[in-house]
Amino acid sequence: xxxxxxxxxxxxxxxxxxxxxxxxxxxxxxxxxxxxxxxxxxxxxxxxxxxxxxxxxxxxxxxxxxxxxxxxxxxxxxxxxxxxxxxxxxxxxxxxxxxxxxxxxxxxxxxxxxxxxxxxxxxxxxxxxxxxxxxxxxxxxxxxxxxxxxxxxxxxxxxxxxxxxxxxxxxxxxxxxxxxxxxxxxxxxxxxxxxxxxxxxxxxxxxxxxxxxxxxxxxxxxxxxxxxxxxxxxxxxxxxxxxxxxxxxxxxxxxxxxxxxxxxx
Numbered sequence: 326x327x328x329x330x331x332x333x334x335x336x337x338x339x340x341x342x343x344x345x346x347x348x349x350x351x352x353x354x355x356x357x358x359x360x361x362x363x364x365x366x367x368x369x370x371x372x373x374x375x376x377x378x379x380x381x382x383x384x385x386x387x388x389x390x391x392x393x394x395x396x397x398x399x400x401x402x403x404x405x406x407x408x409x410x411x412x413x414x415x416x417x418x419x420x421x422x423x424x425x426x427x428x429x430x431x432x433x434x435x436x437x438x439x440x441x442x443x444x445x446x447x448x449x450x451x452x453x454x455x456x457x458x459x460x461x462x463x464x465x466x467x468x469x470x471x472x473x474x475x476x477x478x479x480x481x482x483x484x485x486x487x488x489x490x491x492x493x494x495x496x497x498x499x500x501x502x503x504x505x506x507x508x509x510x511x512x513x514x515x516x517x518x519x520x521x522x523x524x525x526x527x528x529x530x531x532x533x534x535x536x537x538x539x540x541x542x543x544x545x546x547x548x549x550x551x552x553x554x555x556x557x558x559x560x561x562x563x564x565x566x567x568x569x570x571x572x573x574x575x576x577x578x579x580x581x582x583x584x585x586x587x588x589x590x
Contacts, residue, residue: 328375330390331355334455335366336439349439350374351455353573356446360385372525375573376413381444402452412507419430426583427462430475433579434458437479441486441571454481472561476552480562488567491515493550503542503575509568513546537562 333352341347346364350372351357360376373389376383423431424551434455458478466474483489488511494500498511507515518538539559547556547563568577572587 326379327377328386329354329377330373331358331376332371332373333358333452334370335368335372336435338366340364347382350385351438351442351452353449353452354447356448356452357442357444358383359444362386362388364578368435369463371456376482390408421463423459423462426468427466427471429579430471431459431462433475433577433583434478436579437482437568437572440575441482445556448485451481451485454478469557473554474556476557476560476564479568480552483564483567486571488571490563490567492544494501500542501548503546505541505547506538507537507541507544508536509566511567514538537566539563 331352331354332349333350333354336351336357337349337350339347341361344364345361346366348360348362348366349357350360358376359381360378360383362374363581366372366388372388374388375386377386377549378384399519420574440462455478458474461474478489491514494499495507495515496510501507501515504565507517507518510516539562543556543559547559550556552560
């Protein structure tokens with residue numbers, strides 16, 4: 326890669342020497358790329374730059390905001406405007422600031438991306454969904470709309486990582502029964518549980534009664550309706566279990582910040 330022009334969003338940065346920073350860029354062309362560049366690149370705004378280097382760590386130069394009239398993002402802008410049914414000037418949305426709870430949500434998206442995505446693996450569809458999500462977060466959203474935005478993006482992330490959730494069948498490929506309760510195993514899927522007076526058991530495994538259980542009727546509704554305001558709570562529990570598994574149960578700083586902010590409200 327020699328002076329290759331890239332368009333992307335900054336996911337994470339760390340100090341590197343006095344005037345430079347180590348950047349994690351989610352590029353439209355090559356997925357996540359690590360590089361070193363001049364300090365000061367902003368989060369949540371479309372950037373254009375040049376990347377040079379044959380190794381994993383590139384050199385980034387001429388880091389600038391994508392001009393608002395740039396046609397490279399027109400399709401995404403138009404799609405976002407259609408999906409959100411807004412009359413706002415969607416081109417200008419790229420350069421609006423994200424504030425309040427929506428800033429914590431954007432930080433969460435960035436953190437799961439830079440921790441979970443492999444480097445230099447092009448993911449143009451996921452990149453498009455990420456850009457659309459940022460445009461949504463720059464608008465006024467209710468609490469429900471904010472949660473819906475996050476759950477929808479997590480769904481696309483799981484698809485890209487090869488962890489698409491199966492909601493029609495249990496771990497033995499038997500249809501989900503509405504009268505049963507299930508626990509979710511990230512490695513296996515939904516496992517039916519049998520309740521007795523002393524414990525909850527499933528096949529060979531004993532599970533704690535405090536573990537999240539999903540009713541079969543709820544799972545069927547999730548499969549039929551997708552992520553809606555009626556299924557948001559269930560998808561939150563399901564997605565959180567899978568995210569934690571993929572992160573090897575390491576804490577997310579954005580989640581901790583969100584929780585602290587909620588306590589002081």
